[in-house]
Amino acid sequence: LRSPYAGGHLEVIVGPMFSGKSEELIRRVGRAVIARQQVAVFKPALDSRYHISAVASHAGRTLEAQAAADTDAIRQALSGEGSLLSAPPTQVNVVGIDEAQFFGPALIPLALELADRGVRVILAGLDLDFRGEPFGLMPELLARAESVEKLTAICTVCGAPATRSQRLISGQPARWSDPVVLIGAQESYEARCRVHHVVQD
Numbered sequence: 001l002r003s004p005y006a007g008g009h010l011e012v013i014v015g016p017m018f019s020g021k022s023e024e025l026i027r028r029v030g031r032a033v034i035a036r037q038q039v040a041v042f043k044p045a046l047d048s049r050y051h052i053s054a055v056a057s058h059a060g061r062t063l064e065a066q067a068a069a070d071t072d073a074i075r076q077a078l079s080g081e082g083s084l085l086s087a088p089p090t091q092v093n094v095v096g097i098d099e100a101q102f103f104g105p106a107l108i109p110l111a112l113e114l115a116d117r118g119v120r121v122i123l124a125g126l127d128l129d130f131r132g133e134p135f136g137l138m139p140e141l142l143a144r145a146e147s148v149e150k151l152t153a154i155c156t157v158c159g160a161p162a163t164r165s166q167r168l169i170s171g172q173p174a175r176w177s178d179p180v181v182l183i184g185a186q187e188s189y190e191a192r193c194r195v196h197h198v199v200q201d
C-alpha cells in the first residue's frame with residue numbers, strides 16, 4: 001500500500017462538477033487510513049474560522065474534514081495551535097484538501113512545503129470555472145504536481161464525457177460577466193461537454 005513516490009509529493013485531482021473528485025479524494029484518503037497512515041483533511045469554510053465538518057460526494061460518501069477559512073487556518077491546524085487534529089502534526093502522513101480552487105495562491109507554497117517535508121498532499125478541485133476558464137491557483141498546482149488525474153462527468157445533454165460545469169441561473173445559462181462565486185442566487189450546475197457548455201455574452 002506504499003505510495004509509488006518514496007517521499008512527500010503532490011497529487012492533484014481535477015475535473016468539472018459531478019466528475020467524482022470528492023469520491024476519488026475519499027477513496028485515496030480512505031485507503032491511507034486502512035494502512036494506518038495519519039491523515040488530515042480540509043475543505044474551505046466561508047462561515048467560521050474552522051470547525052469539524054465533512055467532505056461529502058454527490059453520491060453521499062463522507063469523510064471527516066476540517067472546514068478552514070483560508071490557507072493560514074490550515075497551516076495553524078497543522079502546526080498545532082488550537083489543533084483539532086487527532087494526531088500530533090509531526091505524525092501527519094497525508095493531507096487532503098477538497099475544493100482547492102476556493103483557496104488563494106498561498107495554498108501553493110503550503111502544499112509544496114508539506115510535500116518537501118515528506119507529506120503526501122492530495123488536492124481536489126475544479127480546473128475550470130463556469131466560463132470554462134482556468135480556476136484561480138489550479139493551473140500552477142497542476143504544473144507543480146507529481147501526479148495529475150483529470151476526471152470527467154457525463155454531459156447532461158448528450159451523454160458524452162463532460163469536462164465543463166454549466167452554471168444555470170433560474171434555469172438559463174449564466175452570463176460571462178457574472179461573478180465566479182455568487183452568493184445567495186437561484187443557481188444550479190450541470191456537467192456538460194465542450195459542445196453543450198454555454199456561456200451567454
Ligand code: ADP
Binds near residue numbers: 015022152153
Ligand atoms: P465532484 O467532487 O467532482 O463534484 P462527487 O464525487 O461529489 O463529484 O460526485 C460524483 C457523483 O455525482 C457520481 O458518482 C454520481 O453519483 C453523481 N452525478 C450526478 N450527476 C452526474 C453527472 N452528470 N455525471 C456523472 N456523475 C453524476
